[in-house]
Each structure stands twice: as C-alpha cells, then as structure tokens.
Amino acid sequence: MPARVPSWAWVSGLTVGAIAAVTVLAAQAEQGPQPTAAATKPRPSASAPADARPEPKKTAPAPVPDGSGTGRRVVYSVGQDRVWLVDASDATRRSFAVWPGTVDPDPGKYSVGTRRQDPTTGSDGVRVEQxxxxxxxxxxxxxxxxxxxxxxxxxxxxxxxxxxxxxxxADGDALWEFGTSGTTVTVVA
Known part of the structure; x- marks a missing residue:
C-alpha cells in the first residue's frame, strides 16, 4: 500500500504553484502592450456627476514634443495636458498627465519664479501646495x-x-524637486 501524503504537503504544493503562476502572469502583463494617451482633452460626460472630473490617464511615457528646446527643462503641452521633466542630456525623467486651468499660457519659454510649498487655498477653493x-x-x-x-x-x-x-x-512631489527657481518651462501647443 502506497504511503499517504499529508494534507499540509498538498496545501503547500498548491500554494507554491499558485504563486509561481501569478508571478509568470504578472511578468507577461508587464511586457505586453500598454495604453496610450488620447491627444484630445477629456470632457466630463453628461451622465457624470456634476462634481466629477476625469482622472489623468496613467500611460506609457509620450515622447517629448518637437520644438520644446534642449537641455534641462519642464515641458508643458497645452494640447495634450501633459508635463515632461527633461534632464540636461535631453532624457525624459518623468512624464504625467495634468488637469489644466481655464486660462492656458501662450506657447513659449518661461522660467520658474516664485515657489510656495506651504498650503494655501487655490482659486477653486481647494487647499493646494507646492x-x-x-x-x-x-x-x-x-x-x-x-x-x-x-x-x-x-x-x-x-x-x-x-x-x-x-x-x-506624487507628480507634484516630483515636479517640486525638479523645478527649482529659474528652471526653464517650455510651453508647447
């Protein structure tokens, strides 16, 4: 008569197998296609609650727009509602979607002037910082x-x-660290 395998051994074997399968699936998902951002500004739908605002999409980094200059800079695309943090070697360090205000800056080169880290109330009544x-x-x-x-x-x-x-x-924290006073801000259409 064959020896009986204890139940704890079966449970342990199944657990190890499940963890291995989840690990393989996670690795495959990370290597698969990633969503890309739409080039149009999201608008709340008619069925959305009045106070709802769409979340910025988390996507694969979009390329820095042509004509945004060279060197260390913050690039803001009015048309894409997106910011890039570009280092001195022209490599993108971070890119993220943003929520714009109702007044867009004209395309051009600017620089970070006044910085205020302490919280205050924004023009929309929300407590803001950085x-x-x-x-x-x-x-x-x-x-x-x-x-x-x-x-x-x-x-x-x-x-x-x-x-x-x-x-x-999290993106506000990254921009605060990157965009010291005097940092170039390039606005593109």
Whole structure:
C-alpha cells in the first residue's frame, strides 16, 4: 500500500504553484502592450456627476514634443495636458498627465519664479501646495500645484478664470524637486 501524503504537503504544493503562476502572469502583463494617451482633452460626460472630473490617464511615457528646446527643462503641452521633466542630456525623467486651468499660457519659454510649498487655498477653493508660478496670462497667474489631499480639481464654475495646472500628488512631489527657481518651462501647443 502506497504511503499517504499529508494534507499540509498538498496545501503547500498548491500554494507554491499558485504563486509561481501569478508571478509568470504578472511578468507577461508587464511586457505586453500598454495604453496610450488620447491627444484630445477629456470632457466630463453628461451622465457624470456634476462634481466629477476625469482622472489623468496613467500611460506609457509620450515622447517629448518637437520644438520644446534642449537641455534641462519642464515641458508643458497645452494640447495634450501633459508635463515632461527633461534632464540636461535631453532624457525624459518623468512624464504625467495634468488637469489644466481655464486660462492656458501662450506657447513659449518661461522660467520658474516664485515657489510656495506651504498650503494655501487655490482659486477653486481647494487647499493646494507646492505651487510653482511661471507666467501670467491676461492678468491670471499660471502655476503648477497639487491638492494637499491629492484630489482632482472640481470642474471650474462657468466663466471662472483659473491658471492653476493641477498635478496628482506624487507628480507634484516630483515636479517640486525638479523645478527649482529659474528652471526653464517650455510651453508647447
């Protein structure tokens, strides 16, 4: 009569097999195709709640737009609602989607001026931090910032003129570290 295998051995064997299968599937998923960002600005749908704002899409890094210059810089694409952090060797260190304000800066080269790390209330009533001003457009200051609680901004009130370009919290942290005073900000269409 063959020896009986204890139940703990069966359970251990099945657990090891399941962990191996999940590991293989995760590795395959990471190597597969990744979604790409749409070139159009997302708009809330008619069926979305009034206070809902679409989340920036997490996608494979988009290439830095042509005509954005060379060297260490922050690149902001008005048309793509996206920011790139580009190092001195022209390598992209990070790229992420953003929520724009209602006032877009004109294409051109600017530099980070005033920086404010302490929280304050933004023009939309949300507590924001890590504010980096880089230009003024028709009397409205344009700046990068992130909500203290990491939330997306509420939809702008009709006729509101806001220049805040809101970032997700982790991206706001990365931009704050990268965009010291004087850092070039290149705005492209």
């Amino acid at each position: 504010i980096m001003y880089f230009t003024q457009e028709d009397g409205v200051w344009v700046a990068f910032s992130n909500a203290v609680d990491g939330s997306s901004p509420p939809p702008a009130a009709a006729g509101a003129r806001t220049g805040g370009i809101r970032l997700p919290k």
